[in-house]
Amino acid sequence: MSETPIVLAYPLPAPEGLSDDEIARLYSENVGSEPWVRVNFVSSVDGAATHQGLSAGLSDGADQRVFGILRRLCDVVVVGAGTVRAEGYGAMRVDEATERARTSAGLAPHPVFAIVSASLDLDPASAIFADAPVRPIILTTELSRSTTRAALETVADVVICGRERVQPDVLVQALMERGLGRIHCEGGPHLFGDLVAASVLDELCLTVSPRLEAGVATRIASGESPIVPVGLMLAHVLVAGDTLLLRYLRG
Numbered sequence: 001m002s003e004t005p006i007v008l009a010y011p012l013p014a015p016e017g018l019s020d021d022e023i024a025r026l027y028s029e030n031v032g033s034e035p036w037v038r039v040n041f042v043s044s045v046d047g048a049a050t051h052q053g054l055s056a057g058l059s060d061g062a063d064q065r066v067f068g069i070l071r072r073l074c075d076v077v078v079v080g081a082g083t084v085r086a087e088g089y090g091a092m093r094v095d096e097a098t099e100r101a102r103t104s105a106g107l108a109p110h111p112v113f114a115i116v117s118a119s120l121d122l123d124p125a126s127a128i129f130a131d132a133p134v135r136p137i138i139l140t141t142e143l144s145r146s147t148t149r150a151a152l153e154t155v156a157d158v159v160i161c162g163r164e165r166v167q168p169d170v171l172v173q174a175l176m177e178r179g180l181g182r183i184h185c186e187g188g189p190h191l192f193g194d195l196v197a198a199s200v201l202d203e204l205c206l207t208v209s210p211r212l213e214a215g216v217a218t219r220i221a222s223g224e225s226p227i228v229p230v231g232l233m234l235a236h237v238l239v240a241g242d243t244l245l246l247r248y249l250r251g
Contacts, residue, residue: 018238023069024101026236027205030249034181035172037200039192040070041220042207048217049189056087062240063207067186068094070205072101074111074184076137076175081117083188084128091131110134112180115156116166116191120148129155137178139171168198193223196230202250204232210242 018026042058043049051057059067071077071094079089092113094102099109114137115122122128122138129136136156140149142163149158161170175183185191195201206220231251238245 020069023066024072027070027073027247030235032202035176035183036181036202037172037183037185037195038203038205039185039195039201040067040205041187042209043220044209044211044213046212046214047219048213049220050217051213054087055187058209060243062243062245066245068098070184071111072098073182075107075182076112076114076180076184078114078116078183078185080188080191081115081122084115090127093131093133108134112137114139114175118144118166120144120152122152124151124155139166139174141166168195168200172200189218189220189222193221196221197224197226199226201230204248206246206248208244208246
């Protein structure tokens, strides 16, 4: 990787702009060896991570397009249980076009869904598990209730990744041991903050929504601060109207 990042600006998603394959190639550039931990977020210009409590309230067509394309490129999608509940996640099932793109790239048809939950406040009968094309993974702690773990083990692989909190380095290692080295995290802020503090983050994909939210919305990352702030390099900028889609790599 060169010391001076290359900044690219394209119209997106206008028909004369980039194809999905071209966008996927941009997000594949300078990806290092596994494990590779990528995080994707949307934020308002003034730093709000949500609108009326949901990140979906800040999203637009361009953000949703890249959101879907990033799922083409990973082995596993990691999401905190709070975000799963708040954003109404279903089973991790990609559309047919994404499935074809993944298989042509040598990946499994669907990414694995990995849910981070210390409390295990998850319903084993949920469509997240019942409709899953691939058996999900639940990453939890030693102190989670053994009876709840046993119930969830009937529908998912439950993996201990720490005593009181899920430790990001143990999480990454556990996924690597399952051959899931291309790790894509979709939130939420507490999980992102933990990844930053543990210094396991490689890439941030950030959509900047052209609006001012003010209010009391959270930032995209919260929790403990890293001992040393994590420096980033700007890899590219995609422009869709007044929306910016930024890709940063760890410096």
